Amino acid sequence: MSSKKEINEDLVNERRKCNFNIQEVTHIIDGGVENTLQRKKIEDVALNGGASLDDVPEECMNLRERYENALRKSCVYANILRNELLEITGIENFGTPVIRRTGDAFFKDISPFMLHLGMFVPTIMGQCTAEQQGIWLPKALDMQIIGAYAQTELGHGTFIRGLETTATYDPKTKEFILYSPTITSYKWWAGGLGRTANHCIVVAQLYTQGKCHGVHPFIVQIRDLDTHMPLPGIKVGEIGPRMGFNTADNGFLGFNHFRIPRMNMMMKNAQVLEDGTYVKVARHGKLTYGTMVFVRVTLVNEASFNLSKAVTIAVRYSAVRRQSELRPGSAEPQILDYPTQQHKLFICIATAHAFQLTANWLWHTFTVVQAEMRKGNIDTLPELHALSSCLKAVSTSDAAACIEQCRFACGGHGYMMSSNLPYLYSFVAATRTYEGDYTVLLLQTARYLVKAWEQAEAKKIVTPTVAYLNRCFDTNEKVAWTNSPEGIIKSFQAIAAGKISLCVKNIRQRIKTGMDYEDAWLMTTVQLVSAAEAHCRSMILDTYWNEMQRLTKTSSDNVKMVLYQLTTLYLVYWALEKSGDLLRYTSITEGDIDLLQKEYEDLLVKIRPNAVGLVDAFDLRDEILRSTLGSYDGRVYERLMEEVQKNPLNKVPVDPSFQKYLKPFMKSKI
Numbered sequence: 223m224s225s226k227k228e229i230n231e232d233l234v235n236e237r238r239k240c241n242f243n244i245q246e247v248t249h250i251i252d253g254g255v256e257n258t259l260q261r262k263k264i265e266d267v268a269l270n271g272g273a274s275l276d277d278v279p280e281e282c283m284n285l286r287e288r289y290e291n292a293l294r295k296s297c298v299y300a301n302i303l304r305n306e307l308l309e310i311t312g313i314e315n316f317g318t319p320v321i322r323r324t325g326d327a328f329f330k331d332i333s334p335f336m337l338h339l340g341m342f343v344p345t346i347m348g349q350c351t352a353e354q355q356g357i358w359l360p361k362a363l364d365m366q367i368i369g370a371y372a373q374t375e376l377g378h379g380t381f382i383r384g385l386e387t388t389a390t391y392d393p394k395t396k397e398f399i400l401y402s403p404t405i406t407s408y409k410w411w412a413g414g415l416g417r418t419a420n421h422c423i424v425v426a427q428l429y430t431q432g433k434c435h436g437v438h439p440f441i442v443q444i445r446d447l448d449t450h451m452p453l454p455g456i457k458v459g460e461i462g463p464r465m466g467f468n469t470a471d472n473g474f475l476g477f478n479h480f481r482i483p484r485m486n487m488m489m490k491n492a493q494v495l496e497d498g499t500y501v502k503v504a505r506h507g508k509l510t511y512g513t514m515v516f517v518r519v520t521l522v523n524e525a526s527f528n529l530s531k532a533v534t535i536a537v538r539y540s541a542v543r544r545q546s547e548l549r550p551g552s553a554e555p556q557i558l559d560y561p562t563q564q565h566k567l568f569i570c571i572a573t574a575h576a577f578q579l580t581a582n583w584l585w586h587t588f589t590v591v592q593a594e595m596r597k598g599n600i601d602t603l604p605e606l607h608a609l610s611s612c613l614k615a616v617s618t619s620d621a622a623a624c625i626e627q628c629r630f631a632c633g634g635h636g637y638m639m640s641s642n643l644p645y646l647y648s649f650v651a652a653t654r655t656y657e658g659d660y661t662v663l664l665l666q667t668a669r670y671l672v673k674a675w676e677q678a679e680a681k682k683i684v685t686p687t688v689a690y691l692n693r694c695f696d697t698n699e700k701v702a703w704t705n706s707p708e709g710i711i712k713s714f715q716a717i718a719a720g721k722i723s724l725c726v727k728n729i730r731q732r733i734k735t736g737m738d739y740e741d742a743w744l745m746t747t748v749q750l751v752s753a754a755e756a757h758c759r760s761m762i763l764d765t766y767w768n769e770m771q772r773l774t775k776t777s778s779d780n781v782k783m784v785l786y787q788l789t790t791l792y793l794v795y796w797a798l799e800k801s802g803d804l805l806r807y808t809s810i811t812e813g814d815i816d817l818l819q820k821e822y823e824d825l826l827v828k829i830r831p832n833a834v835g836l837v838d839a840f841d842l843r844d845e846i847l848r849s850t851l852g853s854y855d856g857r858v859y860e861r862l863m864e865e866v867q868k869n870p871l872n873k874v875p876v877d878p879s880f881q882k883y884l885k886p887f888m889k890s891k892i
């Protein structure tokens with residue numbers, strides 16, 4: 223064991239072995255030197271006060287203490303945010319991933335303010351008129367009001383059109399009356415709603431002049447700003463312990479004929495005039511779903527960030543941990559030396575990179591579509607919806623699986639809350655469900671793909687992200703396999719095209735047998751999900767490869783080399799994972815697959831000396847990692863021991879329950 227201040231010797235050796243410039247890679251991940259400097263500045267301001275520290279670990283507190291502690295830290299953090307950080311980033315970038323990243327130093331679980339910043343404020347920005355923004359935005363940004371996003375109900379999350387809460391316009395008083403007609407119409411799940419928020423966005427069925435116009439967002443004050451008492455007509459509370467998110471304060475909410483002013487309808491996309499006339503402003507019916515698209519886009523970045531934390535923990539731990547004997551009497555190897563361990567972990571590093579570059583690209587696409595929409599052009603929205611849906615689904619699902627793999631890689635200690643891996647897993651596992659369930663979102667992408675296929679069939683030019691369909695449509699034969707990055711990407715496009723084509727064929731065949739379109743679609747949904755996933759994988763592979771090529775153009779040779787090895791590992795890994803599909807849709811042979819396997823194993827050997835350097839390049843401060851296993855200095859065993867001292871159960875040598883239960887039980891006769 224190393225002494226207190228030393229860095230673990232194995233980690234020192236690993237860092238010595240690293241043959242590339244770590245900072246250069248950090249800059250690539252951050253999106254440039256300037257961004258790295260900005261991030262470090264923000265981290266210094268946010269984290270140097272030590273305000274984030276807990277004397278007792280969050281997981282050792284009861285529910286009330288955890289909530290109170292999370293709220294205390296949220297206030298400390300929000301003060302730093304509004305007094306100092308916004309000065310650095312500018313108010314328009316308040317939701318930047320870097321700010322989000324510093325927040326993790328304060329909370330192992332989630333802040334009850336997360337949804338205020340993540341959805342309440344963005345919805346005001348996206349769904350309000352300029353006049354309404356003038357009223358709500360300054361108060362929300364300054365946190366004079368704290369909000370939640372209450373869309374999901376007890377009975378419906380996915381099917382938004384099925385929501386039951388009503389907002390009925392009363393022209394006499396110029397108010398909307400909010401009502402929860404059934405138990406299933408109670409709002410359920412909204413983060414921050416249970417105890418913290420005094421306002422929330424409520425998505426409700428709008429009725430005016432006796433007609434329902436579908437779901438629309440409203441801004442609603444639910445608690446008194448001074449006493450915090452729920453206002454008359456409001457029933458609000460916390461929904462109870464969950465797998466994760468236990469300090470996120472998820473809540474329920476019901477309305478008993480609760481009145482709000484007309485101007486509390488968020489009126490950017492649709493309006494109700496004073497006399498009750500309904501006016502549709504937006505040219506696309508789904509613009510009221512805009513906040514969801516925004517959050518789905520940001521979740522790809524979340525997937526990457528959380529995975530980079532998990533894999534940093536697991537790789538550093540694997541360099542420190544020694545276990546078993548390779549030969550009788552030999553020294554125990556670092557577990558990172560086992561190829562099976564490398565197989566678990568290196569793909570996680572590559573996946574974090576792949577998702578980071580994809581997230582950056584998707585964010586750019588999102589801003590371009592937003593700019594077009596401001597000019598009145600909504601043509602690119604369906605493509606953005608299809609893209610953000612599948613990328614959110616696949617990135618969150620893969621990240622959750624990878625984080626779980628990182629936990630497996632850390633053996634028993636990975637199961638400790640103090641490793642932070644269980645927190646990371648439960649957080650990311652939820653992202654697969656919220657903001658649109660995995661299957662449901664892939665089926666949205668599938669709708670788009672089927673339409674694109676039909677366009678390609680009609681010899682029309684399709685949108686850029688599905689342009690491969692035009693090309694594949696002309697080739698009836700299997701795509702010729704070539705083992706190169708470009709060859710693998712082309713093969714994945716062929717898989718996607720083949721699967722979409724098969725779906726269309728099956729839908730048509732089912733219709734021929736007498737099914738209507740809806741049933742034919744329904745019976746094909748298992749294949750449609752698979753087709754959408756294949757499309758998404760081809761997008762990620764393509765983006766990762768091309769973006770990495772672009773970003774490393776001026777990099778030093780060794781950086782180029784290690785990042786090339788990692789991107790190739792990712793491509794080869796997925797080729798092997800999907801070898802069945804490759805056999806079906808390309809000319810790949812069993813021999814080619816054997817060669818891929820060999821290439822994969824060779825890549826593990828090549829990447830091994832740089833593994834610790836690669837995770838160091840994520841540049842995650844210990845305060846943000848919050849892990850006994852993953853700290854920069856590798857003092858794993860000391861930290862596990864230190865953590866034991868903080869456990870309230872260990873404060874007394876004999877637990878009071880001994881006298882109360884155990885002793886009487888042991889002394890009692892059967």
Ligand SMILES: CCCCCCCC/C=C\C/C=C/C(=O)SCCNC(=O)CCNC(=O)[C@H](O)C(C)(C)COP(=O)(O)OP(=O)(O)OC[C@H]1O[C@@H](n2cnc3c(N)ncnc32)[C@H](O)[C@@H]1OP(=O)(O)O
Nearest residue numbers: 317322340373379380381382508511520607656657658669
């Ligand atoms: C600082 C940053 C931090 C970020 C992190 C924040 C973390 C916070 C933690 C937790 C927050 C969690 C919040 C929530 O979960 S909020 C609730 C989210 N709920 C959902 O996502 C519900 C999912 N369901 C839907 O999105 C939809 O109902 C649907 C897409 C499944 C179906 O909608 P529906 O109205 O039934 O439409 P149709 O299927 O009939 O499709 C019609 C048509 O419209 C197109 N379309 C659907 N959605 C959109 C969209 N968003 N944008 C554009 N177009 C859309 C659809 O494709 C169809 O098109 P068509 O084929 O051409 O007809």
Ligand SMILES: Cc1cc2nc3c(=O)[nH]c(=O)nc-3n(C[C@H](O)[C@H](O)[C@H](O)COP(=O)(O)OP(=O)(O)OC[C@H]3O[C@@H](n4cnc5c(N)ncnc54)[C@H](O)[C@@H]3O)c2cc1C
Nearest residue numbers: 371372373374378379380411412413652655656657658661
């Ligand atoms: C941690 C967490 C935080 C959340 N925060 C918020 C929040 O702040 N605000 C808010 O409004 N909501 C929030 N939610 C709710 C979340 O958005 C919904 O849970 C999510 O959209 C899924 O909807 P559901 O629960 O109704 O699932 P369901 O739709 O009931 O899904 C159950 C199963 O049915 C399947 N299914 C459903 N419909 C279809 C279909 N059409 N085709 C095929 N399969 C289908 C799904 O794939 C899934 O396997 C949160 C949820 C969680 C877990």
